[in-house]
Amino acid sequence: MSNKKIMVLSVVSVIVLVIAIVATSYAMFTANLSGTKANELTTGYVTLNCEETTFKLEDTSPMTDADGIKMENNEAICKLTSTMKGTMTIGYDIALDVIDESQEDGVNEDNVKIQVTKSTKGAEEQPKYLLETDANKGVYISSIQDETGQYNDDEDQGYNLDSDTITGDTEITYKIKTWVSNLKTTGADEEEVPNINESSSSSTCSNPQLKTKEECQSAGEIWGDEQTSTQKGGTFSFKLKITATQVLSDSGE
Amino acid sequence: MDNKKVLTISIVAVVVLVIAIISTSYATFSAQISGEKENKLTTGYVTLKCDEEVFTLNDTSPMTDEEGIALESNEAVCTLSSEMKGEMTVGYDIALDDVDAETPDDDLTENDVKVQIYKITNEQDPAQTKYLQGTSENTGTYIANLKEKSGTYDTESVENYLIDSDKITGTTQVIYKVKAWVSNNKNGVENIQTNSVTNSDDGVCSNSEYNTQAECESAGEVWGNSQKSTQTGGTFSFKLKIGATQILEDE
Amino acid sequence: MFEEKEKNKNRGLTFTILGIFVLLLTSAGIAIAVYTWNYTSDENRISTGDISMSLLESTDVISIENALPMSDTKGKQLGKNESFDFAVTTYASGKPGDINYSISITEDAVDEGYTKLGSENVKVYLTVLPEKRNDAYQQEIEVVAPTKVSEIIKENNTGNFTFKDEQYSKHSHTSSGSTITTKYRLRMWVDSEVDASDWKKDSDSKYQYKLKIGTAGSIKPIGVVE
Numbered sequence: 001m002s003n004k005k006i007m008v009l010s011v012v013s014v015i016v017l018v019i020a021i022v023a024t025s026y027a028m029f030t031a032n033l034s035g036t037k038a039n040e041l042t043t044g045y046v047t048l049n050c051e052e053t054t055f056k057l058e059d060t061s062p063m064t065d066a067d068g069i070k071m072e073n074n075e076a077i078c079k080l081t082s083t084m085k086g087t088m089t090i091g092y093d094i095a096l097d098v099i100d101e102s103q104e105d106g107v108n109e110d111n112v113k114i115q116v117t118k119s120t121k122g123a124e125e126q127p128k129y130l131l132e133t134d135a136n137k138g139v140y141i142s143s144i145q146d147e148t149g150q151y152n153d154d155e156d157q158g159y160n161l162d163s164d165t166i167t168g169d170t171e172i173t174y175k176i177k178t179w180v181s182n183l184k185t186t187g188a189d190e191e192e193v194p195n196i197n198e199s200s201s202s203s204t205c206s207n208p209q210l211k212t213k214e215e216c217q218s219a220g221e222i223w224g225d226e227q228t229s230t231q232k233g234g235t236f237s238f239k240l241k242i243t244a245t246q247v248l249s250d251s252g253e
Numbered sequence: 254m255d256n257k258k259v260l261t262i263s264i265v266a267v268v269v270l271v272i273a274i275i276s277t278s279y280a281t282f283s284a285q286i287s288g289e290k291e292n293k294l295t296t297g298y299v300t301l302k303c304d305e306e307v308f309t310l311n312d313t314s315p316m317t318d319e320e321g322i323a324l325e326s327n328e329a330v331c332t333l334s335s336e337m338k339g340e341m342t343v344g345y346d347i348a349l350d351d352v353d354a355e356t357p358d359d360d361l362t363e364n365d366v367k368v369q370i371y372k373i374t375n376e377q378d379p380a381q382t383k384y385l386q387g388t389s390e391n392t393g394t395y396i397a398n399l400k401e402k403s404g405t406y407d408t409e410s411v412e413n414y415l416i417d418s419d420k421i422t423g424t425t426q427v428i429y430k431v432k433a434w435v436s437n438n439k440n441g442v443e444n445i446q447t448n449s450v451t452n453s454d455d456g457v458c459s460n461s462e463y464n465t466q467a468e469c470e471s472a473g474e475v476w477g478n479s480q481k482s483t484q485t486g487g488t489f490s491f492k493l494k495i496g497a498t499q500i501l502e503d504e
Numbered sequence: 505m506f507e508e509k510e511k512n513k514n515r516g517l518t519f520t521i522l523g524i525f526v527l528l529l530t531s532a533g534i535a536i537a538v539y540t541w542n543y544t545s546d547e548n549r550i551s552t553g554d555i556s557m558s559l560l561e562s563t564d565v566i567s568i569e570n571a572l573p574m575s576d577t578k579g580k581q582l583g584k585n586e587s588f589d590f591a592v593t594t595y596a597s598g599k600p601g602d603i604n605y606s607i608s609i610t611e612d613a614v615d616e617g618y619t620k621l622g623s624e625n626v627k628v629y630l631t632v633l634p635e636k637r638n639d640a641y642q643q644e645i646e647v648v649a650p651t652k653v654s655e656i657i658k659e660n661n662t663g664n665f666t667f668k669d670e671q672y673s674k675h676s677h678t679s680s681g682s683t684i685t686t687k688y689r690l691r692m693w694v695d696s697e698v699d700a701s702d703w704k705k706d707s708d709s710k711y712q713y714k715l716k717i718g719t720a721g722s723i724k725p726i727g728v729v730e
Binding site: 281282283284285286287288289290291292293294295296297298299300336337338339340341499501 | 555556557558559561562563565566567568569570571572573574575577578588590600603610612614615618621626690692693694696700701703704705709710711712713714715716717718719720721722723724
Binding site for chain 3: 046048050052054055056057058059060061062074076078088090092097099106107112176178179180203204206207213219220221222223224225226227228229230231232233234235236237238239240241242243244245246
């Protein structure tokens with residue numbers, strides 16, 4: 001065995017070791033921090049923080065993109081700040097974590113729309129509209145179901161809003177305006193109004209407490225056949241999820 | 254500069270258009286329900302008819318009321334019947350029409366002709382027979398006296414010579430009779446009768462088909478001069494007219 | 505032996521290099537620290553309420569036989585057997601505000617053996633019935649004055665009534681879980697101006713007119729200019 005070969009072997013083992021160390025580090029830092037505000041994780045060199053604003057909007061109505069965008073109190077905000085000592089590149093994915101608990105109700109990712117903006121402190125073009133949204137237009141949440149990020153390992157994650165890298169001290173603000181839209185345009189000039197159900201029942205009284213025709217009519221009510229059209233409401237929730245990881249490869253820089 | 258203005262204007266125009274479209278096509282809730290119950294009405298009908306009897310009286314002579322009323326075949330009859338499905342009140346006017354329209358220039362006029370007018374609402378009960386326009390069982394009236402009388406319900410088509418105005422509802426029948434004669438008085442003045450004698454010197458045949466003496470005589474007719482005395486007569490005619498219209502209850 | 509010595513020598517060298525690398529990498533590892541961060545926000549929630557609209561049609565429909573032209577005064581007094589009652593009910597689980605609705609008429613095909621009576625010959629009249637009644641016929645409120653159907657239905661086969669007062673075509677849902685019902689009575693008759701003189705007994709001139717009602721409701725978004 002030549003010295004060269006030994007050298008090669010050594011280098012290979014070192015690499016294996018490096019990988020082992022990296023893996024260990026990864027495990028060490030994979031902390032689950034769901035649902036706490038202003039989570040910080042300090043490595044001593046990097047601090048990432050998301051200062052968030054959440055919304056709870058009850059009893060809203062379906063509306064146009066224009067109204068949804070004009071509306072207030074329908075905005076989820078994450079002010080993502082990084083503080084770094086030394087040079088490091090962090091790659092991150094910001095995505096929606098869809099929690100539509102009531103799948104059966106009328107409001108779901110097929111009729112909830114979002115408009116996503118990103119503003120970087122100090123950057124010139126502000127704000128930047130993400131996905132297919134623009135100043136006047138939102139997208140259905142279902143349309144981003146297959147958007148995957150670049151920096152997370154979860155292949156099924158989807159709903160990615162943005163993937164980017166940061167170096168040094170930065171402040172990036174993500175705003176996600178959310179509204180319920182009942183107009184799902186499936187093609188040009190084609191409108192579809194979901195959640196309208198029509199039902200007919202057997203004869204009934206205009207005062208539902210009166211059960212017989214005689215009672216009903218003698219009370220001056222109307223006895224007849226009823227048809228009902230219903231637009232079913234419901235609830236839709238989501239969280240924002242950020243996965244950040246150090247970008248080790250500096251090939252791109 | 255000008256181009257910029259134009260551009261701004263067109264952008265504004267487009268924006269307005271877009272807003273207009275949104276406001277008409279957009280609703281946060283929309284439902285459409287078509288009723289299933291059928292409501293219908295079916296029309297009824299009203300039929301009015303006048304079964305009439307007319308008369309043609311030739312070679313009549315002037316006479317008194319008594320004679321005229323006693324005369325037969327000088328009666329115009331209109332059996333007015335109504336048939337109704339549904340509810341309606343119909344008002345009608347019955348009048349003389351086309352009075353002396355055929356021969357207005359001859360010597361027999363509305364000042365010479367008298368009528369007796371009456372209606373029978375129940376043939377079984379003569380007491381219900383009603384004489385109209387000032388006539389009675391024994392007297393008539395000159396047609397000229399009716400001239401100024403216009404209709405009550407159908408004033409447009411019944412402007413004069415009114416006989417009667419009345420209302421009917423449901424299915425019913427009324428008989429109108431108009432007896433007419435030439436009066437021997439001319440509307441209060443003694444009737445003037447023109448007598449004239451004409452002589453024919455040229456000779457005529459007793460059968461007017463033959464124009465020459467030879468033809469006349471060979472046919473066994475008499476050829477000679479004749480003398481004729483004429484009382485100038487005339488022809489008088491009239492029709493009956495009915496104008497009917499619906500009467501609205503609240504009027 | 506030498507070979508074995510060589511082997512040991514090599515092994516020693518390998519370990520030395522390895523040790524150095526490990527040392528280097530350990531220190532480097534601390535310095536570069538492979539960094540990951542996972543963050544999940546609080547929940548954002550949006551919800552809408554249920555909204556429904558119903559049309560209740562009386563089983564007693566208008567069925568007028570032998571209709572003849574009639575005055576508005578008489579038409580407005582047509583009784584129970586010659587009028588049609590229906591109710592519009594809206595329900596909202598939340599507070600969506602005003603549900604505006606319209607009431608429309610649709611013409612229907614006539615029965616066999618009849619000729620359709622022109623819509624300009626038929627008048628309709630719409631009233632609102634009192635919420636509770638002692639004598640409903642006394643307390644009706646006129647919302648659409650007697651109007652020829654032809655003035656409602658213009659081009660197609662459907663036309664909306666024009667309400668005298670918009671409060672009778674609007675349900676304001678200002679508290680949660682509210683149900684609002686408005687009861688209506690429709691009357692129809694042949695307009696008094698119609699010339700019925702050609703209506704006869706025979707089938708060629710038997711006329712008929714049929715209609716159905718319908719309703720359409722909507723909530724206009726707030727802030728959008730009409």
